[in-house]
Amino acid sequence: xxxxxxxxxxxxxxxxxxxxxxxxxxxxxxxxxxxxxxxxxxxxxxxxxxxxxxxxxxxxxxxxxxxxxxxxxxxxxxxxxxxxxxxxxxxxxxxxxxxxxxxxxxxxxxxx
Numbered sequence: 001x002x003x004x005x006x007x008x009x010x011x012x013x014x015x016x017x018x019x020x021x022x023x024x025x026x027x028x029x030x031x032x033x034x035x036x037x038x039x040x041x042x043x044x045x046x047x048x049x050x051x052x053x054x055x056x057x058x059x060x061x062x063x064x065x066x067x068x069x070x071x072x073x074x075x076x077x078x079x080x081x082x083x084x085x086x087x088x089x090x091x092x093x094x095x096x097x098x099x100x101x102x103x104x105x106x107x108x109x110x111x112x
Contacts, residue, residue: 007037008038038067038068042064042068045060
């Protein structure tokens with residue numbers, strides 16, 4: 001029986017499959033396709049974490065985030081600096097604030 005996957009997997013998955021006596025076909029992605037598949041993998045892992053909130057799913061999610069950081073040449077220190085700036089300006093999520101709606105004041109012609 002052949003199972004279809006068509007998705008980005010961890011690097012050692014083909015060897016794991018073959019070590020169990022199974023066969024698999026895979027390809028190595030080009031950079032553009034790799035980035036697209038990483039985006040899909042991010043959503044997949046986020047949804048899996050949302051389904052069961054396990055440490056394993058959080059680890060998978062962080063692995064994808066770290067890979068995206070490398071692919072897009074985003075330095076951890078710079079990410080942390082921006083995170084802390086945003087936290088200082090807008091706060092975090094610890095206070096559990098849930099925004100219901102906003103009533104904006106009407107703009108007059110002089111405010112445009």
